[in-house]
Amino acid sequence: MKQIAIYGKGGIGKSTIAANLSAALALKGARVLQIGCDPKHDSTRLLSNGTAITTALDYLRHTRPDERHLRDVVHTGFKGVHCVEAGGPEPGVGCAGRGILSTFELLAQLGLQSVAYDIALYDVLGDVVCGGFAVPLRRDYANAVYIVTSGEFMSIYAANNILRGVQNYDSSETRLGGLILNRRGVEDEDERVIRFAEAAHLPIAATFPRSDQFTRAERLGKTVVEAFPTTPLAGAFGALAHVLLNSGPYVPAQPLADDDLERVVLGSSTRTVNPYRHRALSQPADATPQPALTPVPQLTARYLSKSVRQRDPLQGCAFAGAVHTTLHIQDAITIAHGPRSCSHIAHQTFTSSARRALTKYGVSLQHQFEPPLASSDMSESVVIFGGTDELESAIRAAATSHPPVIFVVTTCPAGIIGDDIQVVIERLPDVTAHTRIIPILTDGNINGDYSQGLITACLKGAAALLDPDVTPEDDTVNIVAEKNLANNTEANFRVIHDLLAALGLRVNCRFIRATSVDELRHFKRGRLNLLAYDDAYGRTFRDYLAEQHGAVFASAAFPVGFHETVQWLHEIAAFFAKTEQVNAIVAQHRTGYEALVENLRPALAGKRIFILTYGHRLDWILQTAFDLEMEVLKVAVLNYAYDDRFFSRFEGRFAVELNYAPEQRNGDIQALQPDLVLSNFMLGVPEGVRGDIIPICPDVGFHSGLLLAERWYRLLKAPVSEGWRSDASLL
Amino acid sequence: MPVYSDLRPDGLTGALLALEGLRNVAVVLNGPTGCRAYHAATADSQFPRDAHRPLDFIGEFYFGQSRIPSTYLDNDDYVFGAGEKLKRILPVIAEAHPALIAIVNSPGAALIGDDLPRLLRRYAPDVPCVAVESTGFSRPAAHGFTEAVKAVITRLAPDALPAQPQTVNLLGFSIHHNHWEGSAAELRRLLALCGIQVNAVLCAGMTAADLARVPAATCNLVVYDEYGRALGEWLADRFGTPLFFSPDGAPVGFAATEFWLQAVCQILGADPLTALDDLKAARIRSYAALVRFSALSGLPKGATFAVRADASIACPLTRWLYEYLGMIPLAVQLTSAPDLESAKLLRAYLDSIDCAAAWQTDPVTTTPEIVLADANTIAAIQSQESLVAGVEIGYATRGYMDVVPKSLLGAQGALYLIEQIINGLARLA
Structure with missing residues (x-):
């Protein structure tokens, strides 16, 4: 596919020329896509009978990710030309450049790149003012650039700036198609442009006169090519379309110095458009046959966190989630491309879980206190001028230790200014000769919440390392989707490890925790995969690995509580034909469990509990409560960023309310009069009510629930309210 | 592995925590939750100042943390501006009648350039407000701290006052x-x-x-x-x-x-004698402890130590540990710029006591007998040699809750450090 970017000073007539070119191209039988990259979203208006189409950014803003489809933003216009408008903010607010980036990301996610066009035209606002407006210049996009100019000095000045932008992107390539002179009727116009073209060694690809045919066609909501197809003007567009279709020759960008430019040159009705309207155009009967919109969406558009999918407020940022994942690939180095605050926060939150684990469990992992994280230390000037040089320096510094892999994870500022990480990687052949550089384009929280970052790091980072040719080995398992920030993760792993060892099984790879590039490469040695958590996050990992890598999973996640542990062991043992070991393991724990139940039951039987929780898996607590003959009055499940699927094998034995509003709590407590309130947080429980904390990430194993019950027994003996609580009034 | 670049806090942290150090000021982050949660938790642990009722802060802007509500910016806000979110959050904040609303842009928000002063005037007209529109990308935390303090002083103390004696x-x-x-x-x-x-x-x-x-x-x-x-x-x-x-x-x-x-x-023109007497009393208390500890072990003399701290702490601390306790520095690494006067003095001092190798040495690459640093540094060393003692003089901490305030400065600070060192080295005695 040919991809042509059309740049030029604002108001110079780019959109009119682009639309006419698209029309002319379509008349020649080409399958054409035109993308308008201008917040005023009128690039394709003349191809659409003068009407507005839904902009990509409005669509992005109002549509859930899992409901998005390419057909909603790609509209069919004159002769079947496919039209897309980026749209953008009102003048003076927001960041239109970021909007262009978001548009291209959306189109890529929805699979536009897999649609078979002959030619795509990018109609880009004004100058190459920032990374966003330079997106069409990236290698993945335009393979030719044309600049529209008049003879006015500012127009030529803008054209020269555009040459600079192209030069910044092209170290060796040549892709300048030339100038398109759109006459404005100024004095000495053609000569000025010719002098500039000669000095910059640029061809003039076409010249369009001032003509009221443009105005008359516009009044009809049409291009000249459509409205007056037999005129010389329409013919000129046909001729230029021919040039575009038949390529080059292209020339390199050779901008003039400002002084030289001055010397060379001076030596010398739009309709209001609907800001948001879903309306795909019907295809005209005489349209050029266009490719069907049956795109192949990107993986990142298929595997989404709960918050991103449901468009909830984003908790945390994808950058931190990704960094917290890649830091667990211990022989790789992660570079945070952004200001130092981003790497500092990611570092502190990463190490905080290690500090908590050290305090609570005595588990100490040096790697977690000094993780291999570096920052490109984006400065304010970098933000203005782009941060690729700083990133290159950071990569070179990291590469001195010859790590097998360097991950580059991007922050909000990197995403907003639109640094092109791939360009940086291409500049570093000496580094990539020994170190693989893997970009993870989270763009801070632009691409989602913390949970989405975990997923993206898996899809774009760790999974890129997996060797598809590795074959499973006997008696090996992988562990998948542990929670790296939970303080009991390592302690839980040790319990699981010991249970597996008792079955004669070994852990091949933890995906992704305390692992290495080599372990990930050999991920597929694991014959069975064990999910740590059956929540939205865990299920996304499971679905991805099962669907894309053929991974086989046990049906149950890490077991919490006696019954679950027994079931889990039976399933795994059956898979590996080791059932004879299970009974001995279970028997060893059953005696202790039953003795403790017998001990606690007299004190707890008949006690009434109310459970308020973010966690959606509670059977380990419910089993304990029912074994102890306690009464479960109600389970109230709060909205939780990590899960949205509650189920229990005890359903019917208690009342349950999903999407529970926290402010209902005290009223329910008043009405239900429980003996014990179990919750993930206890503060503010009304006077006269006993309560206890239940963990969101519980300890795994046979005795999880019972260990809590021992505490319930003690709490019921303690005074209902401790003396210090009355001092709240002193604050 | 290489020496990683600087992961210390930058101006965003400096500014937010400067403002969070004020008791009745509402600090608002115009930024995503990812920039907020860590700072909200840090502010609450370092300066707990409310009754800690997370349920009261579970709604929009707070996400269960009482400190530093935010506009939770997302991609839509970066493209279209944060005006709508600010329009909603500012009246909510103003309702609590803070003495001041201080709004700080995250790095991403600083790029978008929302007109914060105009929005503050419009949506919180009855409360004094300041806006810190950029905290300095990657500039030291002290830079953000200074700019934020200057902003609030400019707003709240616009004029010079007669100097109050003493x-x-x-x-x-x-x-x-x-x-x-x-x-x-x-x-x-x-x-x-x-x-x-x-x-x-x-x-x-x-x-x-x-x-x-x-x-x-x-x-x-x-x-x-x-x-x-x-x-x-x-x-x-x-x-x-x-x-x-x-x-x-x-x-x-x-x-x-x-x-x-x-x-x-x-x-x-004040008289220091009473205060110096107080220090003498502290010296006596210190002596009483040290003479007993030293009698059986010879310690702390000759014990090795490592320090990771800002120069204004590292310089006097190193000097004191060497001169007063006879301890030997293995590593002294600064967490602030090495061009401050105290840093230069420290480097010269290490040269003068034949410990030049300690200058800017990463403590984690050494095995000192006691390390005075942040919790991560201490834990990283202890994960290699579990018996190394640690004194947390910097943030982050291991989570020890200081119900009784501790000092690192003055007479009480000296006694606290003596206590930590004696007990930390007890295993060697």
């Missing part, structure tokens, strides 16, 4: 400093013994009303050079208040504290 402001304290509260209290106590009243501790534990009195101090005492020097110079320009700082750094240890008090008293 009053001083303490400069350079941030709630991000470990044991800031006890350290400030100790200097306040010692200065009171000299007849000098502390007018304000910028910006740690003050109210907005305290800030308004800042111009009334006779002198500004820079305790921590990194966070206080530029601010002191700005206050001198703005209000004509003279500035004092010690090139040796903060008053850590007995000798440095004695020197510091005498210098301050000389400037203010």
